[in-house]
Amino acid sequence: MNIESMVKIIATPYIWFGAMLYGGSFFVYLFALSKGEIGRLSPIAQALTILGLVFVSVVFFHENMTLSKVIGTVFLMVGAIIIFR
The missing domain is CATH 1.20.5 (Single alpha-helices involved in coiled-coils or other helix-helix interfaces)
Structure with missing residues (x-):
């Protein structure tokens, strides 16, 4: 370059x-x-980053939302809720 x-x-x-x-x-x-506690906030921040990337890839880059992405996204949300409580 x-x-x-x-x-x-x-x-x-x-x-x-x-x-x-x-x-x-x-x-x-x-x-x-x-x-807040880093042990609770850091996983939430990481999960939100991944969810944001999935959103951007589907909406702006027109990537397919496959079954594995849906399952992974649901696991991320459930895990974030469990950790945050």
């Missing part, structure tokens, strides 16, 4: 928007950790 293509990638508004979202989520996560 040459310098010109790197500059094109860095200048993309999507990259900056994603970086701002990532930075904002980092501060929200730090705030949540200051209010």
Whole structure:
């Protein structure tokens, strides 16, 4: 990869928007950790990340929602509820 293509990638508004979202989520996560137990909040954050990725992949990238994805998503939600209680 040459310098010109790197500059094109860095200048993309999507990259900056994603970086701002990532930075904002980092501060929200730090705030949540200051209010709760890491043993409960970290698994919830990981589950929400995976659920968000499944949502984005289905809605925006038109990936198929297979039976295994549905089962995995249900297990994630049930596990997050059990851990959070």
